[in-house]
Amino acid sequence: MTQEIIIAGFGGQGVLSMGKILAYAALMDDKEVTWMPSYGPEQRGGTANVTVILSDTSISSPVLDTYDIAVILNQQSLDKFESHVKPGGLLIYDPSGIHHRPTRTDITVVEVDAMTATIEMGNPKGYNMILLGALLQLRGMVGIDAVLRGLKKALPERHHHLIPANEAALRRGMELVK
Amino acid sequence: MNEEVRLMKGNEAIAHAAIRYGVDGYFGYPITPQSEVLETLEAEMPWETTGMVVLQAESEVSSINMVYGGASTGAAVMTSSSSPGISLMQEGISYIAAAELPALIVNVMRGGPGLGTIHPSQSDYFQATKGGGHGDYHLIVLAPATVQEMADFVGLGFDLAFKYRTPAMILADGIVGQMMEKVVLPPARPRRTPEEVAKQCPWAVTGKKGRGHRNVATSLELDSAIMEKNNERFQRTYDEIKRNEVRYKTYYTDDCDYLIVAFGSVARICLKSIEEARKQGIKIGLVRPITLWPFPYDEIAEIASHVKGILVVELNAGQMIEDVRLAVSHSLPVHHFGRMGGIVPNPLEVLNAFKQKFGL
Amino acid sequence: MNQDEIIKQGTKVYSRPRLMDDRNMHYCPGCSHGVVHKLVSEVIEELGLEDKTIGIAPVGCAVFAYHYIDVDWVEAAHGRAPAVATAVKRLDPSRMVFTYQGDGDLAAIGTAETIHAANRGENIAMIFINNGIYGMTGGQMAPTTLEGMKTATTPYGRRVDLNGYPLNITPLLAQLPGTCYVTRQSVHTAASVRKCKAAIKKAFQAALDGRGTAVIEVVSTCNSGWKMSPAKANEWMEENMFKAYPLGDLKPLE
Known part of the structure; x- marks a missing residue:
């Protein structure tokens, strides 16, 4: 089983770190994983995207033309990646940055209003974790337990006190799409 | 774990x-x-x-x-x-x-x-x-x-x-x-x-202690006769490396009709293209040189002897293709597909390029 | 009477330092390099550092310094001796590491390496032979060439409007907190040779002791490049070079 995922939005929305946490969770579950960022100045406010591949077998290309799952956080990314979701695939998007909604009918499209949920929770840093929670609820590729263990691995010790807040955000995301 | x-x-x-x-x-x-x-x-x-x-x-x-x-x-x-x-x-x-x-x-x-x-x-x-x-x-x-x-x-x-x-x-x-x-x-x-360094590298510049004679690290030799000898020694080393240290990996080459040669992460992109091609009934194999110098000339020539054509895929305008062409001596078509300027092709793009180059 | 018999009579007052090889030098008669090589050899011997000294040779007239002084050497690329010395010293701080460079090597092509090694306070000694000209390549302008001085590339004399000013780099190095000792010496008289030797000794000891970068500029002659007799070159140096590059400690060793 292989899951090919693109996460795309603005730099600063936590795109790369969401991918990283997913990758660490896959590591915890003994899966093969690649995490391939678009790197450079994009990281500081332009568009950013990261390709994450989870697999039970060894992974060939870290660069893809189509994806099983796209997590889309702004209009540019939707315009760029909607057509690259495989038929039958999943597209998750946050409507707060979207003016023209997805039009594909051969894929599952799920709107997750993570921005509003983030404001309600009063934890701006939890934004990407809400989306990750929604993703995991819809496609249970790794368990929440693996994500929490992955977080521990991904975060330096001095940030471990933030894990409960992240867990709350993850669970909120899961609730949003239940 | x-x-x-x-x-x-x-x-x-x-x-x-x-x-x-x-x-x-x-x-x-x-x-x-x-x-x-x-x-x-x-x-x-x-x-x-x-x-x-x-x-x-x-x-x-x-x-x-x-x-x-x-x-x-x-x-x-x-x-x-x-x-x-x-x-x-x-x-x-x-x-x-x-x-x-x-x-x-x-x-x-x-x-x-x-x-x-x-x-x-x-x-x-x-x-x-x-x-x-x-x-x-x-x-x-x-x-x-x-x-x-x-x-x-x-x-x-x-x-x-x-x-x-x-x-x-x-x-x-x-x-x-x-x-x-x-x-x-x-x-x-x-x-x-x-002590281990001194034993492994008797030529090392470490101070004369325990040695008696001085060691000098230099590339200068104004006597051309000696400098030519030095060059001959370098070339003997390179020949030995060429004999002993060629490294490469092959994928799907046993039954392939075509070959892709690519190195580094691009080889992985090509591998996915090849897997997709095989689903479509096109049998492509892959050679991934691991040592770019020494280059696996003979090994590529051997595999190339039973294929119809080669595509060299690189993130450049065509560099390794020169070595691949040397390897096969123009005995079969060798095409190039490259992206430049920091653009990375995806597997579909590589496959499309392959089909286009070979008219498939 | 042969050499041994003369020595037996008790008249030997001077000899070649043990660490200097018994071979003809390629330096021109009257050149300062030979004298400084001798001082370096004597100092290494006197400090007992023969087995733990590593010299870094430059590109320039002293490129073959490793042919003359019997210690371990690395022959660096042009201007890069301080970078080479940095690694050699850091990989084993018990070594005494010194660079030996001319003005083109240290103050033109290698200025960045010079300043940054000194600024990091690398525990090395830098010997800087400043004769205001490129000797090895045939007498072209150096960064330290004086205004008005004729060279192969300033045939009508150095013009500051065309070529900039003579680069007085040693005071720059003295400003850096990484340097522990910066001095300017010469080797044109018996007295100056003695003073220069004391300075080299102080610098080598400071480098060995890990006190920072020690810099010894030796204002020197290049009678071939200057197109003068050795004696005339000494006079010219006193009259002209010492005005631009006055002798003495720029930063005494504390």
């Missing part, structure tokens, strides 16, 4: 592998997309544990000359940079090769020429494999395709460099430098003691 399995970027893997291999010194200068090598080393503070020296130099020119100085003392020393920085180092690399010193140079390639782009490229193939600096010399050039190979080639690079007393290069690209994947780091081993 095995504690040793880690998730990290290729650049980080190089740094960790260097510490574990027992590297004595790293000298470098920041440049995207490889700055994580120096950053990781500074964060790990290996001088507190193994005694490894880590220094941010004032330039790539200075870095490579620090490597030259360190290598002169028999130490295992390395630097890393990306394309423009590697260009600056070429004089020093030529000196290291000419003084017959072991060293490891990592080039995490970005798109050129000039300041170019910070995005992935393979456009330094010629520079790495055909000389780069002045004079008749070669580097042993290793092309990693995975984060695991980024880690493993540090040790392999040093082993070969010391075995043949010649500099080795890890020729990576921005993809494998920046991507994260699983890696099992090599077991940590202690740095060599001064």
